[in-house]
Amino acid sequence: MKRVLIPNRGEIALRIVGACEELGLESVIAASEPDRDGLAARRADRVVVLGPGPASESYLRDDAIVQAALGTSCDAIHPGYGFLSESPRLARRAREHGITFVGPPTSAIELAGDKLAARFAAERAGAPVLAGGEVTSAAEARRLAAQIGYPVLVKAAGGGGGRGIKLARDGDELDELTGLARAEAAAAFGDDRLYVERLIRRARHVEVQIVADGRGAVIALGERDCSVQRRFQKLIEEAPAPGLPTGLRERLLDCAVSVASAIGYENVGTVEFVLDADREEFFFLEINCRIQVEHPVTEAVTGRDLVALQLQIADERPLGFTQADVESTGHAVECRLNAEDVTKGFMPSPGRLSIFAVPDLRGLRVDTHCFAGATIPPYYDSLMAKLIAHGDDRDRAIEVLLRALEGLDVEGVETNRTLLTAVLGHPDFRAGAVTTDWLREAVL
Amino acid sequence: MALSHDDVREILRLIDESDVDELLVETEGFSLHVVRRGAAASDGDAPTREGDGGARVEEPSADRAADELLTVPSPMLGTFYRAESPGAAPFVEIGADVEPDTTVCIIEVMKMMNSVAAGVTGTVVEICPRSGELVEYGAPLLRLRPR
Numbered sequence: 001m002k003r004v005l006i007p008n009r010g011e012i013a014l015r016i017v018g019a020c021e022e023l024g025l026e027s028v029i030a031a032s033e034p035d036r037d038g039l040a041a042r043r044a045d046r047v048v049v050l051g052p053g054p055a056s057e058s059y060l061r062d063d064a065i066v067q068a069a070l071g072t073s074c075d076a077i078h079p080g081y082g083f084l085s086e087s088p089r090l091a092r093r094a095r096e097h098g099i100t101f102v103g104p105p106t107s108a109i110e111l112a113g114d115k116l117a118a119r120f121a122a123e124r125a126g127a128p129v130l131a132g133g134e135v136t137s138a139a140e141a142r143r144l145a146a147q148i149g150y151p152v153l154v155k156a157a158g159g160g161g162g163r164g165i166k167l168a169r170d171g172d173e174l175d176e177l178t179g180l181a182r183a184e185a186a187a188a189f190g191d192d193r194l195y196v197e198r199l200i201r202r203a204r205h206v207e208v209q210i211v212a213d214g215r216g217a218v219i220a221l222g223e224r225d226c227s228v229q230r231r232f233q234k235l236i237e238e239a240p241a242p243g244l245p246t247g248l249r250e251r252l253l254d255c256a257v258s259v260a261s262a263i264g265y266e267n268v269g270t271v272e273f274v275l276d277a278d279r280e281e282f283f284f285l286e287i288n289c290r291i292q293v294e295h296p297v298t299e300a301v302t303g304r305d306l307v308a309l310q311l312q313i314a315d316e317r318p319l320g321f322t323q324a325d326v327e328s329t330g331h332a333v334e335c336r337l338n339a340e341d342v343t344k345g346f347m348p349s350p351g352r353l354s355i356f357a358v359p360d361l362r363g364l365r366v367d368t369h370c371f372a373g374a375t376i377p378p379y380y381d382s383l384m385a386k387l388i389a390h391g392d393d394r395d396r397a398i399e400v401l402l403r404a405l406e407g408l409d410v411e412g413v414e415t416n417r418t419l420l421t422a423v424l425g426h427p428d429f430r431a432g433a434v435t436t437d438w439l440r441e442a443v444l
Numbered sequence: 445m446a447l448s449h450d451d452v453r454e455i456l457r458l459i460d461e462s463d464v465d466e467l468l469v470e471t472e473g474f475s476l477h478v479v480r481r482g483a484a485a486s487d488g489d490a491p492t493r494e495g496d497g498g499a500r501v502e503e504p505s506a507d508r509a510a511d512e513l514l515t516v517p518s519p520m521l522g523t524f525y526r527a528e529s530p531g532a533a534p535f536v537e538i539g540a541d542v543e544p545d546t547t548v549c550i551i552e553v554m555k556m557m558n559s560v561a562a563g564v565t566g567t568v569v570e571i572c573p574r575s576g577e578l579v580e581y582g583a584p585l586l587r588l589r590p591r
Contacts, residue, residue: 049580063554071578
């Protein structure tokens, strides 16, 4: 592997360029037109413009991306997260042209993308799954929900990442939802299959970072807690998950390794679980085939560069460590600074940044593509920066983040800074783990 | 009724999925005029902002350069070909007169051949990329002297 095409933008594109530099690889950013002068494009060895601003005409064009890789003599594509990062189509197309796709085998991407098939595969691998199953009619949904007990979640098989999920509190709501959910799933994912799952009332979102070298080694790099969420979208993540009993933690990591091994997973990935906060029980949710937004908290506590590992594994280089070598030091917390107006229903707030400065603090890492003068275009997600603090303990990490947010200087767009500060300073959050409903109930 | 960002996105999505080339939405204090890329606007002075969420009025596919030459930009990323097939005569040579619908080159994206029309009337003074070269979206393909 010599030259890597990065069809992505924002902080993750910059992060991948950095990993390429570390490994002595050249990088080519494949950007949309408004991103052609972005930080990642400036720092990469080359930039090619895929198409105009809308993602459907640039970052989501697998044909243009593979053509760009061929035309710039790239021998690998690192897709980052979002866009086509979990697209079997891009992976297959790249591989057909002899280009390394930095990710798991196409079969694993396909399996993971089908949430219902992934659920079956996890169950076969011995992972606990939530009571539930596929439903093909409203009547069937009602029968299954009556067995499970309300409330239930109606999920799209083609969804994932918090998309395509609806809550039904009783039979009438379920009746109303299933038709709508099916139509929406067909429109959004091109797959109208639905399944119903039991809702854990007091749930924590805990996920396990997996590294698999394709030679049989499947290693767990610890877990992350991502329970501070709004509408299934993560806001604050941390590693390790606070307050997990040792036995439970070990079972969770073992389970993730079993699932990843069973499906022939290779490269870096994540197995997500829902944890019942009232009982020591966890259930498989889904497998993510990409680098995750929140990967830096795992990097902070384990000292491993996950993006470099992705490239190394894809290049068939040895991992150089085993499960026994994995250590975790201290505690890391990440918060996502978004360009959005919290007071107006979290409306995205694109615009030009007249000021952008983050204080330089010990223990603070900032992953961002923002700078004074940069424009946040209206086409993409609103993530501006990830602030990651690593400290000897959780309190210390939170303190660093609070100081970072206090010292942050942003002008030109609205941000969610006040909300992040409120969460990080909240007595419930300071006391330890919260549940996925907590943000809505206690803060918003 | 005020339209939110999400509403606009939803409208754009609906248009994307339909065969509609042009749409005008007017509510109190708000008007949205969307023209699909490549479609001719029925009303040349439609008031939308350039560079806004796909909702823009397309200028003709060539713009007037400072030196009075017109540039034909690449409508997509792909491989530039001057001729239909290897050995065939190029679509245009320097000095050729072109009309807006004259095919000037082909851009190949994953075996899909997309012919590119000049979009303007003029005389070819420069052919920018070499045949077989990767061109980016927006890269200059030809420069023309207006006629």
